[in-house]
Amino acid sequence: MLGEPTRIRLLEHLMQGEATVQELVHATGSSQQNVSKHLGVLLDAGTVGRRKQGTSVYYRIVDGAVFDLCENVCASLERQVAGLGEILATSRG
Numbered sequence: 001m002l003g004e005p006t007r008i009r010l011l012e013h014l015m016q017g018e019a020t021v022q023e024l025v026h027a028t029g030s031s032q033q034n035v036s037k038h039l040g041v042l043l044d045a046g047t048v049g050r051r052k053q054g055t056s057v058y059y060r061i062v063d064g065a066v067f068d069l070c071e072n073v074c075a076s077l078e079r080q081v082a083g084l085g086e087i088l089a090t091s092r093g
Contacts, residue, residue, distance in 0.1 A: 007041065007042060008073070009028045009030075010028060010042065011048075011061065013028065014048065014059060015066075018058040018059065018060045019059060019060075020058055020059070021036060021039065021057060021059070046062065047063045048062060049062040
């Protein structure tokens with residue numbers, strides 16, 4: 001489920017609170033069709049929920065474990081990027 005970068009970006013944005021598909025399209029730079037497809041996968045997995053208000057549909061994270069998982073993944077990626085930065089700095093110097 002989290003093997004797709006678009007889904008990670010969607011979850012990262014939803015960690016800040018509810019959002020509509022249009023808000024998520026704007027936040028991720030993906031097409032509406034692509035965002036909707038990935039939200040469907042996250043919805044089927046029970047990671048996000050949705051509610052309809054008027055003509056808008058709002059998505060939110062319903063599985064609290066996502067917050068811990070995203071924090072761990074982001075921390076790991078930050079360490080990897082820092083390590084690569086050190087390697088590049090050493091190779092240039």
